[in-house]
Amino acid sequence: MNDYRTVIGINLGTTHSSFAYSFMSPSNICIYKEWRDGIGYKFPTVLYYDDEYKNVTIGRNGHDRNPVELFKLLLGKMENEPPLQYGKAIIDYLHEFGKIVKRTIQHVDFDQALIVLTVPDNNTMLTRSFFTMREYAFKAGLLKDPLSQNFRLTTESKAIALYCMKYLREHNLSVGEKFIVVDCGDNTVYLSTMLLWNNEKLCLISERIEIDCGGDLADQEFLKFIERKIGSSRMNLISENKLQEIKNIFGSIKLSFTGIQSEFVTINFDSGFALRQLFYRNDNNNRWHFKLEFEDVKAIIDPIVERIVQLVDSQLRLCDNCFAISLVGDFGRSKYLQLRIEEKFSTRVLVSRPPDSCTAILRGAVLQGLNYANSDQAYIIKLEEENKKAQEFNNLLHEKYDGLQEKYDDLHEKYDGLQEKYDDLHEKYDDLQEKYDDLQEKYDNLQEIEIKYVNQIRINQQYKNDIILQDQSEKQTQNNYRLLYDDLQKNYDDLTKKYNEEINHWSK
Template sequence: MYKTNDYRVVVGIDFGTTYSGFAYAHKKNPQEIIVHIDWQEYSGRFKTPTALSYDEGYRNVQSWGFPALAKRPKKRRESERKPVELFKLHLGKMTNKPPLPKGFDYKKAITDYLTEMGKVIKRTITDRWDIDFFTQVLIVLTIPAEFDDKAMVTIRECVYKAGLLMDRFSRNLKFTTEPEAAAVHCMKSLKEHNFSIGATFMVVDCGGGTVDLTTRKLMDGERLSEITERSGDFCGGSYVDQEFLKFLGHKVGPSAIKLVKENQYGQLQFMVQEFCRLIKMKFTGVQSEFHPIELELDEICPALMQYCKGEYLDNMEGVDWSIKLKYKDVKAMFDPVIDKIIRLIYSQLSSNDKCSALILVGGFSESKYLQSRVRQEFSKKVQVISIPPQPVTAIIKGAVQYGLREEVVFDRVLKWTYGTDVTRKWRQGDPVNRRNEDNRIIVFKKLAERGAQIAVDEKVTETFHPYSPTQRSMGLDLYITPKADANFCDESNVKLHGKWGVNLPLTGNRSILYNLTFGAVEIGVTAYNPVIGECKTTFELDL
């Protein structure tokens, strides 16, 4: 098996909710990080839409990326199949997940999309360098901060099925969170502000579907220490688009918007893209700089004329299918989303009141209104508020930089309390119904507590003894809980993270020295006994 040092090329993949992309670099020239910009006929774009168009049975992909999404309206009123998008959100824990075609598995969409992107990645890398993709390329895939271990396992399976891995457990795939990758990329840009070792900074990654935050401390040797728990929520730039469609629904009727989504989705997306081009990315929030903009709906989305009915139809015909967006209308589309982002920043700052810099990255961070609101709210609380050049590429480049030098991440703050199940004698006050026939009880044994700062490769050690002379094996399953501690492993907030166990020697020293090592992306687990030697396994570290 290849070690990290054997990889010659690192590929960073930003698999986003609304847009995705990748970048790469050769270890011999780590300063030259190349962001892929040749997306089918849409050359020059840093990312391509995370969207797929299927045939009638949703078996085969017909198009993906830009060609699958927005389509200029046709004169003929022909029905078209809605593309599949926003499927990444099904990996998260949000309650109102976007709908998918009936009976369609979101894992298929992720696999199909990564298959198409993977073809571009493999062709790009092997055309540039004469290398073996499966053994000499390290893939670093970024994930939102709020994703759990189950999401990582699902993505790994999809990456394997997409043909990017030799096997499901291949070590040429590593994960890092989106805000962590952004922090790695932004670290060097802080030098221009003369920040010293020990200074802390917050990275706010404002993407299309999610916003992720992390606070880091600068360490010696250009390394980063995480000092607060990562946080995030579903409040990215695409939610401004949804507010625009709600506004439009008040004009043409909610049912008309719904029917266009179902039957002429390409036209709807074309209209949304026109809104983004003409209004969304130009909106500064300064009323004197805003001029009311008229959208001719019969030109940019003629299908609305087909589905608009009743009083809505009369009103729209009365204004010749033209709607005017005023300052207060556009501001009302932004404010609910930006207000949520500001609350997230306040929550992060509450855990660290000595934050020296706040850095905005991600596609939505290019919004002038978002920038001005953040500066207005936090300029007196944070010394520097910065938006790096090309903020949309910060995560992709940071993922590559992380892969080139994993030791850049010094430590992390645990999101979970880790523990295992142990057997001990029943005590007065323990639940009677949990008392076994041999007067023993199985309880949760805490090994590492949520919120603790754990250095990369730091070990947590515990010694366990068999509960009886006849015990032939010892279960060392790993459990996690969001609480600081737990009493029992079957409580509602405790879940099994991974199963493992070892056989015990029949005689002699039968104790087990149990070690947890919190690596960069995995938890290494060892069980040592002088008779049986050392047994090892690994679990995914829930980032």
């Protein structure tokens, strides 16, 4: 984890590249515009090598040698590792480009800078691209560590959508609402339908649509228009750099064109016009002139604008609950395109063109980097708080552990004493058990004797009972004899008395 101080967004474009930076402030994003041979904030994605491929320069810079360009297109087709020459081209370009970045913010320690690089949306191997591009950035000198955490990738559409969302949030875009991003670039127009989730998270809810009708198509049509006016032979005399200057001149024309005839001023390509000087090749007999009329410009631009309007209309029909259309990109600055979009869709949705929208990719990349950095910082703070709580809890556990250890030692000491007593008691128990076994044996013997004598006692008791019964019978008999004796005695006495009475009676 780093304590980030700067976020740098780099857009490695197909034809032009650019960069922006912020000192951790989303409201203060700086776009670099001091290119020596660039156009505004853009710098040509072009390399020039010497014959030994050792010394390298970037940008057009007036070279007439064959340039190395369009190497960025490989990033969208990374099923296999890039060939060496493409990897070398990317590394060399980033190395020279990085020198300009470092000179611009030279007071910044790059260990505290988070670099966010944009990649094409058709790159299906984003994770693999991350490791490849991080290696390239390291070899180019942008990173000090090949495993640096100071590097992020983001897709071009994600960066643009994030920037548009931030702007639309200021115009009451709510969670659950959708918006369509119309990115009108130099080569291609992209349409993305986004849904806003909680915590300002974005979700792509339909497949990104792509058509080849960007601003460069108008430039090519303008060159064809010139060729029709001056002829192929004269056209072939124009150098590559001069052709680029011609396209630059038409660039301002196509962007300022409104489609309203009263606002258009016919341009005369004749004496006194700077463009004419481009066509002279020391041939005094090579004289020509032509006019660029309203209908000429409209014929060049109108088919391109019409395709874009139709594409937006078809996408809008598929998108219910759409809050807004956001028009961005270099060709999105076309006043004619803006008027057509506004005229066609303003009654259905909010039509917005965020400020500085031609730099939406750069600004979105920086915003995404700020989100990464802030989430990292928040994560660090959270970790520190959790670590503090964990340390306090750990200290409390140590205190409790020490107390428990002391109690354990006391209990262990008591246990040893009880164990000793237990052993003594067990020994006594064994002695008592032995005595018990002896007593049990004696008891069993006594039981046998008791059983034997109890039976004898029972027999004797029965005999005694018989004797008692016999004695009782004899006593009863004796009583009967006594009663009989008593009766006989009484009878005798009665008879004796009667006899005496009779005697006495007769004696008288």
